[in-house]
Amino acid sequence: MDSNIAIEARHASKIYELKGKEKKDEGVKFYALKDLNFKVEKGEVVGILGTNGSGKSTMSIILAGICDPDEGEMIVNGSQALIAINTGLNQQLTGMENIELKGALLGLSKRRIDKIKQGVIDFAEIGDFLYQPVKKYSSGMKSRLGFSINLCLDPEIMIVDEALSVGDKGFAAKCLKKMKELRDEGKTIIFISHNLKQVRDFCDTAMWIEGGILREYGDIDEVCDRYAEYVDYYNGLSGKEKKKERDRKFAKRIIKNSKRSFFDKLFAAIKTR
Amino acid sequence: MFEACKFVLKENFNNLFRIYSIAKYQVLADMRDSKLGLFWNFANPVIQCLTYWFVFGLVFDRRDVDGITYIWWMLGGMVCWFFISPCITDGCNAVFKRINIITKMKFPVSVLPATVIFSKLFDHFCLMIILTVLFAFGGYYPSWHWLGLVYYCFCAIVFTISLSMTTSVLNMLARDTRKLVLACMRLLLYMTPILWDIKRLPHVLQRIMLTNPVYYIVEGYRDCFFYHKGFMYYKYSMVTFWVITFVLFVFGSTMMYKFKAKFVDFI
Numbered sequence: 001m002d003s004n005i006a007i008e009a010r011h012a013s014k015i016y017e018l019k020g021k022e023k024k025d026e027g028v029k030f031y032a033l034k035d036l037n038f039k040v041e042k043g044e045v046v047g048i049l050g051t052n053g054s055g056k057s058t059m060s061i062i063l064a065g066i067c068d069p070d071e072g073e074m075i076v077n078g079s080q081a082l083i084a085i086n087t088g089l090n091q092q093l094t095g096m097e098n099i100e101l102k103g104a105l106l107g108l109s110k111r112r113i114d115k116i117k118q119g120v121i122d123f124a125e126i127g128d129f130l131y132q133p134v135k136k137y138s139s140g141m142k143s144r145l146g147f148s149i150n151l152c153l154d155p156e157i158m159i160v161d162e163a164l165s166v167g168d169k170g171f172a173a174k175c176l177k178k179m180k181e182l183r184d185e186g187k188t189i190i191f192i193s194h195n196l197k198q199v200r201d202f203c204d205t206a207m208w209i210e211g212g213i214l215r216e217y218g219d220i221d222e223v224c225d226r227y228a229e230y231v232d233y234y235n236g237l238s239g240k241e242k243k244k245e246r247d248r249k250f251a252k253r254i255i256k257n258s259k260r261s262f263f264d265k266l267f268a269a270i271k272t273r
Numbered sequence: 274m275f276e277a278c279k280f281v282l283k284e285n286f287n288n289l290f291r292i293y294s295i296a297k298y299q300v301l302a303d304m305r306d307s308k309l310g311l312f313w314n315f316a317n318p319v320i321q322c323l324t325y326w327f328v329f330g331l332v333f334d335r336r337d338v339d340g341i342t343y344i345w346w347m348l349g350g351m352v353c354w355f356f357i358s359p360c361i362t363d364g365c366n367a368v369f370k371r372i373n374i375i376t377k378m379k380f381p382v383s384v385l386p387a388t389v390i391f392s393k394l395f396d397h398f399c400l401m402i403i404l405t406v407l408f409a410f411g412g413y414y415p416s417w418h419w420l421g422l423v424y425y426c427f428c429a430i431v432f433t434i435s436l437s438m439t440t441s442v443l444n445m446l447a448r449d450t451r452k453l454v455l456a457c458m459r460l461l462l463y464m465t466p467i468l469w470d471i472k473r474l475p476h477v478l479q480r481i482m483l484t485n486p487v488y489y490i491v492e493g494y495r496d497c498f499f500y501h502k503g504f505m506y507y508k509y510s511m512v513t514f515w516v517i518t519f520v521l522f523v524f525g526s527t528m529m530y531k532f533k534a535k536f537v538d539f540i
Contacts, residue, residue, distance in 0.1 A: 016538070063378045067537040084377035092305035093298060104294030105374060107381075133305065 003077070006157055006188040007040040007063065011072030014058050018254075026206040031253040032058040034212045035072070042078075043186045047193065047203035047220065049227045051234070055212045057194050063190060078156035078188070081204040083107070085146040095126060095145055098134055102149045107114040123178070124148040125171075144171055151178055158182065159190040176202065200224050211249035277530035278523055281438070284381045292384050296391035316397045318355045322348060322499075329468055338470045341499050345411045345443055350467040352404050353494040356397040356459060357429055357487060364389050364437025365444050365454045368536065376537050383529045386437035390430055397426070408498070418501045425493035432486055432518050439526025442532055445539045489514040 014033040033055045041045055041174075050056050060072050065080035088102045099120050103113035121130060124144045126137075134142060160179070176198065183189055183202075193199050198263055199206060199220070206223035208215045216223050237245065285292070299311065304310040328346050329335050335343040366387040375382055401422075405415060415471055444450040462468075465487045471479055482488055489510040504511065532539075 061376070061537060066376060066534070068534040080379070082378055087377035090298060090302050092302040097298060097301065101294060102297045104291050105380070106378065107288065109289060110290055152458050 004042055005039050006042045006044065006077050007038075007073045007190075008077075009036040009038050009069075009072070009073070011237075012036045012062070012069040012074045013071040014055070014062060014067075014253075015070045016086055020148065029255040031212045031255070033062070033069070033209075036074075036214050038191075038207065038214060038217050040188065042188055044205060045189045045191065045203045047184050047191045047206040047224075049196075049197035049199065049206055049223065050209040051231070052076075055207050057161060059209065060159050060192055063159050076157065079155050080157040080159060081155035082159045083141050083147065083150045083163065085148070085150070089134050089142060089146055092133055094133055095124075095130040095137070098145065099149055102146070106149075106153060108153075114148075115159060119152050120140075120145075120148045123151065140168060140171075148174060151175065151182075155187075157188045157190070159192075161192045162194070196224055196228060202212070205251070212253050274523060274527055277527040280381045280530050281526035284383045285387055288381055288384045291381075292387050292391060295384075295388040299388065299392040300395045303317065308401075311399075315398050315403060318352075318396075318400050319403065322351055325468060330534065337501070342411065343363060345408065345413065346495070346499070347468060348407065349498040350491045351493045352397075352400055353425070353429065354462065354465075354467050354487075355400055356393060356426075357433060357490065358462070359396070360390050360393050360429075360433035361436060361440075361461075362451075362455060362458060363393065365440040365451045366435055367437055368441040368445050369448070369451075372536075372540060374464055376540065381537060382533055383438070383526065384461070386434050386441055386525075389437065390433050394426075394430070402425050413498060419497050421497040421504070422494065424504070425490055425497065428514065428518075429490045432490065432514070432521075435518050435522035438529055439521055442525065442528040445532070445536055449518040461487065465491060483510045485516045486516075486517050 012033065013031060013035055016030045016032050016171075018028050018030050034057075044114050048056050048059065050111050060082060062069055063076065064080055066082070086261060088100050088105045090101060093101060099117055100113055103116070108116070122143075124147075126141050126144060129137060129141060134145070137145070158179075179189065179191075180202070189203075191199065192204055205218060206220045206227075207217045210222050214225060233247065234242065274348055276432075302313075325347060329347065330343050337343060338346040342503050368382060369378075369387045372383055374380055408414070417529055440454055465485055466474075466482060471482055471488075474482060489507065492507060492510065496507070
C-alpha cells in the first residue's frame with residue numbers, strides 16, 4: 001500500500017440487523033454503510049457531511065478500529081483515535097483522578113500522563129473544580145475536561161465526531177484553534193460536523209454520505225455547496241414528500257433476510273476468521 | 274487457537290498499567306459511592322460470616338472439623354469464597370459494564386476481566402487483615418505455612434480470570450448468561466464443601482468433589498491455615514484444577530479473539 005495513503009476503503013460495508021415490529025416478524029438486514037470506496041491521503045483534513053442517520057457515526061467507529069466492516073475492508077495506516085468526549089469519565093472521581101483514569105484507559109504510560117496533565121488542566125480551564133467529583137460538574141465542564149484529555153493525545157489520525165457542538169463558543173473556538181495547530185503539524189483529521197461553516201473553514205476536502213452511500217468526495221467548496229443545496233431542497237419539501245424521500249433512501253439500504261438466532265451469530269463469528 | 278491465547282496474554286501483559294489504573298479507580302469510585310466508604314469493605318464480609326456462623330455454628334451446632342472449632346474452620350474457607358464469588362459474578366459483567374468505553378474508543382477488551390478481578394483483590398486483602406486478627410483470638414498465628422496463600426491466591430486469580438473471559442463474552446452475546454451465573458452461585462456455594470465437611474460424603478462423591486476447582490482453592494487456603502500438608506498432598510485436585518483452568522482460558526481467549534471487533538454489534 002502506498003505510504004502516502006492514511007485511510008483506504010475498499011468496498012467497505014457495515015450491516016446492522018433490524019428487528020421486525022412484532023417479535024415473530026422476520027428481521028431485515030440494513031446497510032448502515034454500503035460499498036464505500038475512497039482513499040484519504042496523509043495530512044488531509046476531511047470533513048464528513050450527511051443528514052442524520054446517514055451513517056457518519058458508523059463510519060467514525062469503523063475508522064477508529066472499534067468495529068470491522070462486515071464486507072470489504074477499511075485499511076487504516078497509522079495510529080488512530082476517536083475523540084470521545086464523555087466516555088470514561090467517572091462521576092464519583094474528581095477531575096484530577098479522571099484525567100489519570102482516562103489517560104490510562106487510552107493506553108498512556110504513567111510518565112506520559114504526568115507529562116500531559118498540566119496541559120490538560122490549562123486547556124480545560126475548570127479551575128478549582130479540578131478537585132471536585134465530576135458529578136458536580138456542569139455538562140459544559142465535563143465536555144471541556146473530556147475534550148482536553150483527548151486533544152493532548154498524539155495520534156497520527158484523529159477522528160472528531162460532533163465534538164465541537166458542545167461547550168460554549170469560546171471553548172469551541174479554542175478547540176478549533178488547537179485542531180488547526182494539529183492540522184498544520186501534518187496530522188490526518190476526519191472531522192464530522194453539521195456546522196457547514198466550521199467544515200468549510202477547517203477542512204481541505206469533504207465527503208458527503210447520504211443514506212449509507214458515498215455521494216461525493218472532493219474539493220471542500222464544491223461538496224459543501226451541493227450538500228447545502230440538497231439540505232435546502234429537502235427542507236423545502238412538504239411533509240409527505242419528505243417521508244417519500246426517506247422511504248426511498250431506506251428501501252435502498254435493506255436486504256431481506258431471516259432472523260438469526262444466538263447460535264447462528266456465534267458460529268458466523270467463529271467462521272469469519 | 275494458540276494465536277488467540279498469545280494475543281490475549283500479550284494484550285494483558287502490555288497493558289498492566291491500564292489494568293492497574295482501572296482497578297484502582299474502580300475501587301476508589303465504589304468507596305466514594307457511600308458515606309462510610311472503606312468501612313463497608315470490612316463490614317460486609319464480617320456480617321456475612323456472622324450470619325453463617327449463627328446458622329451453622331450455633332443453630333445447627335456443628336461439631337469440630339478435624340479438631341478445629343467450626344467457626345475457624347468455616348472462616349478459613351469462607352475468606353476465599355468471599356473473593357471468588359464476586360469475581361465470578363462481576364467478571365461475567367466485565368465487558369458489558371464497560372460498554373460505553375468499548376464502543377467509543379479503541380480498547381483492548383480482553384483486559385477487562387483482569388481489571389475486575391484485581392479490583393476485588395483489594396477487598397480480599399482487607400478481609401485477610403481482619404482474618405489474621407480473628408485467627409489470633411482462636412490461637413492460629415501467622416506462620417511460614419501461610420506463604421502458600423500466595424500460590425492459592427494466584428490460583429484463584431488465574432481461575433476467575435479464565436472463567437470471566439468466557440462468561441463475559443457469552444454475556445455480550447446473550448445477557449441471560451449473567452442471570453444463569455447469578456442463579457448458579459448459591460448452588461456453587463453449597464455444592465462446594467465450604468460450609469460442610471467433605472468427609473460426610475460417600476467415598477465416590479468425595480472423589481468427584483475433588484475435581485471441583487473452587488474446592489481446590491478453598492482446601493488450599495485451609496491447608497495453609499490449619500493442616501500444613503503441603504502442595505503435593507493435593508496433587509489429584511491440582512492436576513484437574515489446572516487442566517480445567519487451562520481449558521477455560523483457551524476457550525475464553527479464543528472467544529475474546531473472535532469477537533474483539535464485533536462487540537459493538539451485540540449491544
